[in-house]
Amino acid sequence: MQHSAFQSWTPRMSRDFGEAIVKARHRLQESQLFSDEALAALVDKHPRELSDFCAPTHDEQGHEILPAGEIGDMSGAALVHAAHQGKLWINLRRAMNIHPEYLELIESAFSDLRRLAPRFRPTRFSGGILISSPAARVPYHADKTDVILWHVRGVKRIHVYPNAQPHLRDEDMEVHMLDIARDDLPYDASFERSAEIYELTPGDMLSWPLHSPHRVENVAGLNVSVTTEYSSWRSALQNGVYYTNAVLRRRFGLNPSPAANANLAERVAKLAMARVFQKLGWGADAAEPWTPPQAEDLTGALAPQIA
Ligand SMILES: [Fe+2]
Secondary structure (H helix, E strand, O other), rough: OOOOOOOOOOOOHHHHHHOEEEEOOOOHHHHHOOOOOHHHHHHHOOOOEEEEEEOOOOOOOOOEEEEEEOOOOHHHHHHHHHHHHOOOEEOOHHHHOOOOHHHHHHHHHHHHHHHOOOOOOOOOOOEEEEEEEOOOOOEEEOOEEEEEHHHHEEEEEEEEEOOOOOOOOOHHHHHHHHHOOOOOOOHHHHHHHHHHHEEEOOOOOEOOOOOOOOOOOOEEEEEEEEEEEEOOOEHHHHHHHHHHHHHHHHHOOOOOOOOOOOHHHHHHHHHHHHHHHHHHOHHHHHOOOOOOOOEEHHHHHHHHOOO
16 A cells, blocks of 8 residues: 555655654554553553653752653553543553554555655664653753654643754764763753744644754643654764764864754764764763662642542
């Protein structure tokens, strides 16, 4: 069947994919694998070490953060119910990779996308399922890999910003490359002048250029989305520049030229250097001390909503 996973795909989307924001229609939302019952069963069987349960709160500076919490022996059904009722954010990392029925679904969409988008050439991917409350938010950040957001249930609004100064500063991305857990970025309200805002309803897919900062606000209903993060040679080369520049700046006190100016030869050389630096442990040495938001016991906070 032609274009089986994508509705209304246009030649312009084929051209823009990977270079500009592309919003298209997919068909994942037609699957029963994202019903409340299926998601509850998935939460129960998904490995706990790949599951994040977060209740949004604020840090001392008043910024919203998403600390992961402990949920004890709460059932998948109770947690999905809590997500419906309150501010809970569930991330089932690699759910699309490790459960065969979900893998089949995403591989079918990927094979169509490979055919439609010449720049969609993933070398590996990681697909998670996000289940979040009607009021949940994801603060301003940039992902290290390319990302496609496949929206399945509910309504959410996503603000996407240019992947360039001042929205994305080299120093911040360099720090992120040294620490896998970090993706936060400093936000300024003036950035909104450059934001592109999309309201996503079930069946919408959004992709954006590598490292474009973004933030998300849920608008209505329980939100369920699949996020596929994928690596490619393009992202490896760009990340190699940031990693090498991080070591040059932070270990050797140099002032490397902006990553955006690096030509192909410099990208290749800096990716090779990054791999050497990593082996030598210089990247880890240059990382900034950072403690992720502390885990909390969420069982008490969620219990009244389940009753
Ligand atoms: Fe993201």
